[in-house]
Amino acid sequence: MKPEPPKVPRIPQATTKRLPLYYRFLQSFNNAGQTRVSSQELSEAMKIDSATIRRDFSHFGALGKKGYGYDVANLLEFFRHTLDQDEASNVALVGVGSLGSAFLKYNFQKNHNTKIVIAFDNKAPVEGKLMSDIPVFNPSVMEEKLAEYGVEIVIFTIPSRSAQEVADRLSKTPIKGILNFAPIRLVVPDHIRVQSIDLSVELQTLIYLIRNELA
Template sequence: MKQEPLKIPQATSKRLPLYYRFIQNFSNAGKKRVSSQELSEAMKIDSATIRRDFSHFGALGKKGYGYEVQHLLEFFRQTLDQDEETNVALIGVGSLGTAFLKYNFHKNHNTRIVVAFDTSATEDGTMMSNIPVFEPTKLEEKIQQYGIELVILTVPSRAAQEVTDRLIKTSVKGILNFTPVRLTVPDSIRIHTIDLSVELQTLIYSIKKDEETFTLRS
């Protein structure tokens, strides 16, 4: 009988890369064992949340003993496929897109931008931060050539859905969307939207609520 895949809450899934990063820090510091409380203090996440997250994956540690750092490191490396590199395409090389190209992800992660697309590119392609940038007309051709499954989308809002409609017909399985547009895609494609203006407004609201709470307590 085929085993059903684990159903991990989305909030937990978003924290997995953070766990991996902080566990790497403990490993680099020579730490052999770590408790949920130590992770909590380092990550600023409630220890009960950490234990609940870890419980979705079975017995990763022992009560009263904690977690073996190397065991956790290997577990999250495999869970996050850290040993397998993923090629990423960037679509839209404006201010934000240029910052992504300069940073690139392979320095610290298993993902790397290998190709980009922008209307400013020349017919034969342009090199930016050692990454080839092509005209949008070559989108489908180059996505196939580079074996792209993940895309970072930083195009103007008016072009977001049009570009996405083209991506739907390719091998792309995931889109990290930095436009404020709520994109329409089939169930076969995952989308994570990061709207910077909404994130800032949420932060401002949280700050004001904290100030109100502090004033009431004073």
């Protein structure tokens, strides 16, 4: 029987977003044969100040020892369970345009516990077709296929004009989360968590930071 992920206290969202990064860099240290690592070494590798790293880790209790640092294997195991890396999550993609097609080709297969198993697009036939070895169906059969493929998470790469309508349909299904690339704030019931990524906002933020650093 797979062990339960460790129960952790409520932590800040900014810390939550860094957890997969810690796991990725710890994998790199482990693959290089390094047995222990300091917060300073993590800081230099990740370009995150060491105080932030220590503060993030403090939310989970005593993960390291003063004067020793962190045991790489133990820390990697801890974050593997915390992020539930042993349990794969089936993902569906809605919208196979330029961005959606890129997701299908990448498909999170390396060092991730998620995999796109199905996609939906208005131009796809009801009976489905293969794109990058992923079955793509017409959205008219979305609810049926989500249940058939055991999907927990859905990625939206669709226009904002149709995003809320699709979200309304998904609210009546057992899905748990939406990764939303549509530039719209989705309204969903409490059992669905939404993570929105507005590429135009991210780009504007980057431009602002660059210009103010050079000012």
